[in-house]
Every structure is written in structure tokens, then in C-alpha cells.
Amino acid sequence: MRATISDVARAAGVSIKTVSRVLNKERYVGAATRERVEAAMTALNFSPSLAARTLAGSRSFQIALIYDNHSPFYIHQIQEGVWARCRQEGVRMLAQPVDVASPTLAREVGGLIDETRVDGIVLSSPVTDAAPVLAELERRGIPFVRISPGTNHALTSSVFMDDAQAADDMTTHLVNLGHRRIGFVIGHPNHMASDQRLFGYRRALDRAGIAYEPELVRPGLFDFASGAAAAEALLALPAPPTAIFASNDDMAAGVLAVAHDRGIPVPARLSVAGFDDTELARAVWPPLTTIRQPTRDLAYTAASLLFEKSDGVEHRRLQHDLMTRGSTARPAG
Amino acid sequence: MRATISDVARAAGVSIKTVSRVLNKERYVGAATRERVEAAMTALNFSPSLAARTLAGSRSFQIALIYDNHSPFYIHQIQEGVWARCRQEGVRMLAQPVDVASPTLAREVGGLIDETRVDGIVLSSPVTDAAPVLAELERRGIPFVRISPGTNHALTSSVFMDDAQAADDMTTHLVNLGHRRIGFVIGHPNHMASDQRLFGYRRALDRAGIAYEPELVRPGLFDFASGAAAAEALLALPAPPTAIFASNDDMAAGVLAVAHDRGIPVPARLSVAGFDDTELARAVWPPLTTIRQPTRDLAYTAASLLFEKSDGVEHRRLQHDLMTRGSTARPAG
DNA sequence: CTGTTAGCGCTTTCAT
DNA sequence: ATGAAAGCGCTAACAG
Numbered sequence: 122m123r124a125t126i127s128d129v130a131r132a133a134g135v136s137i138k139t140v141s142r143v144l145n146k147e148r149y150v151g152a153a154t155r156e157r158v159e160a161a162m163t164a165l166n167f168s169p170s171l172a173a174r175t176l177a178g179s180r181s182f183q184i185a186l187i188y189d190n191h192s193p194f195y196i197h198q199i200q201e202g203v204w205a206r207c208r209q210e211g212v213r214m215l216a217q218p219v220d221v222a223s224p225t226l227a228r229e230v231g232g233l234i235d236e237t238r239v240d241g242i243v244l245s246s247p248v249t250d251a252a253p254v255l256a257e258l259e260r261r262g263i264p265f266v267r268i269s270p271g272t273n274h275a276l277t278s279s280v281f282m283d284d285a286q287a288a289d290d291m292t293t294h295l296v297n298l299g300h301r302r303i304g305f306v307i308g309h310p311n312h313m314a315s316d317q318r319l320f321g322y323r324r325a326l327d328r329a330g331i332a333y334e335p336e337l338v339r340p341g342l343f344d345f346a347s348g349a350a351a352a353e354a355l356l357a358l359p360a361p362p363t364a365i366f367a368s369n370d371d372m373a374a375g376v377l378a379v380a381h382d383r384g385i386p387v388p389a390r391l392s393v394a395g396f397d398d399t400e401l402a403r404a405v406w407p408p409l410t411t412i413r414q415p416t417r418d419l420a421y422t423a424a425s426l427l428f429e430k431s432d433g434v435e436h437r438r439l440q441h442d443l444m445t446r447g448s449t450a451r452p453a454g
Numbered sequence: 455m456r457a458t459i460s461d462v463a464r465a466a467g468v469s470i471k472t473v474s475r476v477l478n479k480e481r482y483v484g485a486a487t488r489e490r491v492e493a494a495m496t497a498l499n500f501s502p503s504l505a506a507r508t509l510a511g512s513r514s515f516q517i518a519l520i521y522d523n524h525s526p527f528y529i530h531q532i533q534e535g536v537w538a539r540c541r542q543e544g545v546r547m548l549a550q551p552v553d554v555a556s557p558t559l560a561r562e563v564g565g566l567i568d569e570t571r572v573d574g575i576v577l578s579s580p581v582t583d584a585a586p587v588l589a590e591l592e593r594r595g596i597p598f599v600r601i602s603p604g605t606n607h608a609l610t611s612s613v614f615m616d617d618a619q620a621a622d623d624m625t626t627h628l629v630n631l632g633h634r635r636i637g638f639v640i641g642h643p644n645h646m647a648s649d650q651r652l653f654g655y656r657r658a659l660d661r662a663g664i665a666y667e668p669e670l671v672r673p674g675l676f677d678f679a680s681g682a683a684a685a686e687a688l689l690a691l692p693a694p695p696t697a698i699f700a701s702n703d704d705m706a707a708g709v710l711a712v713a714h715d716r717g718i719p720v721p722a723r724l725s726v727a728g729f730d731d732t733e734l735a736r737a738v739w740p741p742l743t744t745i746r747q748p749t750r751d752l753a754y755t756a757a758s759l760l761f762e763k764s765d766g767v768e769h770r771r772l773q774h775d776l777m778t779r780g781s782t783a784r785p786a787g
Numbered sequence: 788c789t790g791t792t793a794g795c796g797c798t799t800t801c802a803t
Numbered sequence: 804a805t806g807a808a809a810g811c812g813c814t815a816a817c818a819g
Contacts, residue, residue: 168568172508173812176795197526216549235501374737404707469806506796509811
């Protein structure tokens, strides 16, 4: 039923090896021959068997994207970016959600590689910082690129933005609006970016000469519910903050919901800031001020690094932006 | 480096065929032999080559999920559901975003099948209703299941909810709140569900004895911007609606944003309802009333249908729920 | 520039 | 209940 390389060879009157050469865009094929083969491929509607190519050759024309992230917006952008680059390359993308907390994660990833023989791997946070996985990949010598790793930028190829600087920028922005008591909701402990964002927040306060107050800092899990819980706690303080900066948009949305429940007008009485600038940030009301993390571009660039297969370790830092959407009012207090 | 079936056979002192039998859980393998083989597989950390199995056998242990949907929340849930079922089955999921509008779509899907030899396909709306794709799949006789198809439920295996009834329920809910002028924002024209939701809206009005007014119905594209545009138009009417029912959550969020811009309190002066009950609906404020579409379950069930490979066409209808979140106030007008 | 010969690691078919 | 042999459709390493 489906055409094979032999069918094409027969139709074009050449050997299968020549067809293979055309398929792989190798040199040393006569122009006339090439055209004849290409015509035959089109006529027979030929699609090469990936399984056969993988088995016989040294490439599988597939890469894997491994992630464990519960923000649908974030994942969507990551997938989009990687997929866009794969498409250009004629390579398939295997999307692999995993559980970073799983004790067998490294084995699972190893199994994936053995089974599929993927040509490379893109790691998304927080899998980027799962030591057993990194060790497994190094051991096998398979190319991989990390998106927004939290640790050891220098050791492996990776793409990232400066989370600390971005959080610093946002905090400084709030300080410039006149805020002195700025609440902070930390991100998921699994994500190293969480630490860096907290660090940036502290650095900005420090530079502004504002004392760090532990009671203004609350843990979160990068989801709506934990953002809401943190806001409840912060707004119940004897001296509540006049601004709350959450480590991502989902949590910032949670903060907004609580503010509403308590009848606190935003941004008149409370400024709320987020991080990532996902679609969510654009949809919620009142508008959030956010850090635009160029997620899709990071993912696209990561895939590029994989395909460019430079000999060594390579890094790319992308720029962030501070997006203000209407909530620039100075606080009442 | 990586172990092959021959390595395992040698280690266990059996032929490769016996290892193959154990791998495929075939009968007629002695208990003692089986154990010995399994021990060898574990010891050698053996993972069978998918490429080899695909090339030699009649299965590829892979299915494809094909979609073209721009709501990240929706896609996320679909992927989750399908993936969960695949995992149980030990089958890989190839996520394939496509462009339904592409004139070469059927060819692309055909190419995907030829290249990967996937064992089955899950189609998500609106690819569910791309006739050329359906024709191509039928022609090849490859098993496929459609999630929420808009047309011809009966012709192929599919899972769905009753969109018309759900929209009818929501409209009736609004009528029961006292609304007589209910705006409606239609979904993306590519999605057949859009028609059905509109139909349900009209049916409910009809039953309530409320005349259908074309000026209260606006087109949309399932995204935030089009929802906002529709709201602008509706609220600018000489006699604006007291409630607006958008065909999905993203558009409903757009409606909320416009209401805010115009200083119209929600829900005191305007009730806003959405559809799908994505995370977005839970995050926006003021709370949306939504129809909960059991997206993840639909996807999970779709994959199940594929694996159960019943001989014929099968359907599953899942239930929706009407979720009210605080906005049950009666309209002022 | 083009063809020939071996496999890749499994499943299938047929023996035993 | 187990094994031997023959490919699946392609690429790799050589010939020419």
C-alpha cells in the first residue's frame, strides 16, 4: 500500500541508494537524476519510514521536550516555541510530561532515550535542575538544552533570562510608585527561578534602603490557590502591604481575587504585580503589572541550539520587559 | 552500549524469540523461563527499540493527538487526558498541532501516518470536522476517535457533550434570574460547537417566549479580543443587554474587561456567563458563571476508545455542569 | 556521480 | 513450550 524507497527507485530507474541520497539531500547526485527521483517520490506520495531510518541510521528525526509545569499558559508557549523550530527542521517533537518528584525519573528518561533514540532533548524548568536527570544525560552524551535552568548555567547549554534582575526591576518599579511595604509571594520551591526572584526582590529593597520584613514574604506554589492564600495572610497583617508582588501570574490572579473579596480597590489601595506575562495577565481585571518573560522565544532558541549542534556548551540570554497595564497609580497610604 | 534483545537472550540463556514473547506478554512461556528473562531485562536495564518493533511488527506503540486550538487551557486538558490514558497503556503520544485552514492538511496527516505508523489517532475540535482529514483516515482504515465533533456524531467513534443542551441550560439560568435581553457572543466559525451553542441559546429563548433579536448576537473567535469587541458593540446598543453569554471563557473575560472600562458593575448591572470552565474562569474577577465542559475526561475517554478497539463505531456522551460563582444576583433592570 | 552489500533490533512464520 | 530463519525499510561503508 504505502510506497517504499524501492518503489521509488524502480519508478525512477535508479538504485535505492540514490533515492536515499536525494532524501537526505546529500551532494553528488546529478541534477537530472535528482529531478527524476523527486518526481517519482511525489507521484507515489512517498513518505519515508521513520522507524527504518532510525533503525538503520544514526538519527531518529525526533527530539523530546520534557517538562513538569502546571501552568497551562507557560507550557503552551514552550511547546509552541520548540515545535515551531522542529517544524523548520523536519523533526518531530515528543512532548513528555513527567513528575520531577518521581524517584525513578532518571530511569524513565533513560528509557525514553533507549526506546525512541531521540536526537536531542529540551528540558523545561524544573526538570532543568533535576540532578539525576542531568547526570543520566551527560552519561549518555546526548545533546540537550535547558530552558531557564536555576543552577549551573555555565555547565550545559541553556537559554534563560535574568530572573533576579527582572524581579529587581519590578520591585524598583513599585518602590518608585511610592510603596514602602511590598508583599512578596515566593514561587514553587521546585523551581530555582523562585529563589532568584526572591533574591531580586531583596536586592531592590536593599538598594532602596527599605528593611526586609519576613512577615511580608509568603510561600506559594505557582498556582491560583496558593496566591490567594498568601494574599489572605498578607492582608490580615496589622500593617498590611500596599503592594503585592507575586512570583507568577497565576498567583497574582489569586491575590486579585482576595483583594476583591475584602473590598480593597486595586490599584487605588493595593498594587498587584505578577511575573511571566501570560495570557492570564492580559485577561484578568483589574490589569496586572507584569514581567514579560519571553517564554516562546526561549523555547524556540533552545531548539535552535540543539539543531545548530555547536561543538561545545552555549548560552543565550534573552531580555525581559516590565509591562504596566494601567495600575500605575500611587498608593493611597 | 544499550542492551538489545540478543543481549537479554544470551544473559538468560534463551533464544531471542522467547525474550520477544516475554516482552509482548504472550502465552506459552514457562514460568521459570519468564522469570529468568525478566531478571535479565532488569539487570541489563533493557528498553526495547521502538523503531525495531515498529519496523518488524504491526504496531508502533504510538498514537497521535492532532489539534488546532488556540486556547491553552483547553489544549492542556486535552493533552493531559490523552496522555494519562496512554501512560497506562505503555504507549507514546505524539502531539501534533496543525492548521485546519491549510489546504495540504490531509496530506500532512497522511504523511504523519506513513512516517510514524501510529496505531491510532485522536482528533480534537476543529480538526474533528475537517472533511479531507476524515476521508484520508477512513481511506487508510486507521482507528481514530473524535473529541467533541460538530458533525456526524454517528459516523465515527467519538466522545462529546451536548453543547446545545448546555447552552440551553445556561440561557435558561439567565432567564430564571430575570433577564429578558440576553446578549450572545458566538464562537469561532471553524468550530461546529459554536453553531450548537447558538442553537441552544435560541431554543431556550424560544421556550421562554422571548423573541430572538439579531442585534443581541455577535460573532467571536474564541479569544479575549473578540469577546471584548463583541461586548463593546452590545453595550453600545440603545437598549443594551442585562446579561451577556459568551461561547467560551476567553471571550467572557473580554466582556468583563469592557464592562469594567465602562464602569458597569458586574453582576449588579450586568450578568456575564462563559463556557468551558477553564482555569481562566476561576481566575477572573468578578466570578464568571460557566458551563463546565469535562474536557480532560473527554480526552481520556477518547484514548480509551482507541485502545479498547471495539470492532465498530462507538460513542460516549459525558455530562456538563452549570457552575455558578457568586454572580447570581438579579439584574437591576 | 552511482550501485552493491551488510546489517540496525525486532516480529513474523514456520518448525520442532 | 521454545527456536531458526527471513525479512521490515532504510542507512553505512564500501566499491566502482
